[in-house]
Amino acid sequence: MAVHRDLFDDTHEDFRSSFRAFVRSEIEPHHEKWETRGRVDRTMFLAAGAAGFLGMAVPEEYGGLGEPDFRYNVIISEELQRANVIGSGMCITLHNDIVLPYLLTATTPEQRARWLPGTVTGETMGAISMTEPGTGSDLASIRTTAVRDGDDYVLNGSKTFVTNGLNADLVVVAVKTDPERRHRGMSLIVVEEGAPGFTRGRALKKIGLKSQDTAELFFDDARVPAGNLLGEPGTGFGTLMRNLAQERVALSVSAIAGARAVLEWTVDYCRGRTAFGERLSSFQNTKFVLAELTTATEVAQVYVDYLIRRHVAGELTAEEAAKAKWWTTELQQDVVNRCLQLHGGYGFMQEYPVARAFLDARVQTIYGGTNEIMKEIIGRSLDAPGERA
Incomplete structure (x- = not known):
């Protein structure tokens, strides 16, 4: 690049x-x-x-x-x-x-x-467990509860799409310690391997990222020491919001790196592959596609690097991270899709790296908050008092 x-x-x-x-x-x-x-x-x-x-x-x-x-x-x-x-x-x-x-x-x-x-x-090994069946990105609507009972919290509920769900020894779990309140009733509790009433469900079968274990977790009167509460009761939502900025810029880093890698493989492939007696890279369509994707990827890399600097300096905002997350992950989808097309039938073969990248990249616009939620975060910041141009 x-x-x-x-x-x-x-x-x-x-x-x-x-x-x-x-x-x-x-x-x-x-x-x-x-x-x-x-x-x-x-x-x-x-x-x-x-x-x-x-x-x-x-x-x-x-x-x-x-x-x-x-x-x-x-x-x-x-x-x-x-x-x-x-x-x-x-x-x-x-x-x-x-x-x-x-x-x-x-x-x-x-x-x-x-x-x-x-x-x-x-x-x-750590994991974090927020999403529940039926709630998706609506964290304020989670139903897993944690009720104080002496020196313990008793947890009831279930979680899904938990990355590291099978291998993790320690899971940060979003719960409701005050179910009558939405985000103000949310807390974070660390559940450790071996906690009574804590079980892991099936390994979820995914179309990509197959070696990354994703699982369901269940809490059936699970007892967790009260000393495993992170912060004060009711502060979980704020803690999540503060940390989600890093998660989303990290996804942006991965997305742009993935796009760059696929582009490099595709350029090499087009230089070495011939059709109608000519190298693929010599055809105008190939040149134009690669020119568009290379330009878009390089521009996005500059923005992501700018946000990395801001994050290192402690200045990254939630809105900036949301912008980067939705833009770079959508770009990654475009890059892998169009690069797969340039591979022709070989792009559909799993032994070619572009095929695996195509499958692995698909979830990027979904996890860490869907890109629709990212746009909502950005839109709200534009509509805030004093923020309008």
């Missing part, structure tokens, strides 16, 4: 080289097996911890690097997309990008001492 990126220094690039080698040795050889199985081996996650690729932002006193620099997370996402193994590596990105912020910002010193060391070593 022609975009000059000055986001990264030599330390970041050393980290990239190390993680690229890790992907090559610990993920790529096993990816097909995990795709078939629908779940990665925990040994890979432990190896990621041992190599320093988990919990980079965790303070040194808990075993981390003390590097709250989101650019390391960016590098991991980019390398997973480059290798076309995002499904197998998502246990790492979800753990680092989405779960850890809750354990870093909403916890007490006792909770941090209890949970953070394992999240760095890989002994503790």
Whole structure:
């Protein structure tokens, strides 16, 4: 790609080289097996911890690097997309990008001492559980309840589409501690493996990201220590909103990296493939399609890099993250679809990377908040008092 990126220094690039080698040795050889199985081996996650690729932002006193620099997370996402193994590596990105912020910002010193060391070593894999059957993106309407009973909370309800749902040791669960209120009655509780009444349902079969385990979770009078509550009762919705900005910019990073990877494979394919005695890359239609997609992708990369800088500086807003999430994930859909078309019949064959990328990319416009919700967030900000042009 022609975009000059000055986001990264030599330390970041050393980290990239190390993680690229890790992907090559610990993920790529096993990816097909995990795709078939629908779940990665925990040994890979432990190896990621041992190599320093988990919990980079965790303070040194808990075993981390003390590097709250989101650019390391960016590098991991980019390398997973480059290798076309995002499904197998998502246990790492979800753990680092989405779960850890809750354990870093909403916890007490006792909770941090209890949970953070394992999240760095890989002994503790995290997940977050918000979506319920029938609620989708409407978080304020969740029905899973948590009622205080002595030193415990008793949870009842179910969750679905939980990434890392089978492998996770620790799940941040959105619950209603005051069911009579909507978002003001929501709280976050950490449910750990082995909690009485907590069970995992079936592994959900997906059209893409097949090696990333996605599951249903059930709470049937599940008892969780009251000390596992994150923050104060009723503050869960606000905590979710604060952390969703990072989740959405992380999805933007993955989307634009995925689009760039597919473009590179397609350019190489068109240079090497012939039709009617000519290279595909010599046809005007091919040139025009690749010109359009390359331009759009490079422009989007500049915007995403701008938001990464803002996030590192602590200035990223929810509206900016929503803009990036919907724009880049829609762009990714366009890139993989049109690049698959340029592959012709081979694009429909699973042994070609563009076919897997096509399937893996489809969920990007759905999870992390659908793109329709992203537009609603952006639209509300434009209609706010004092914000109109």
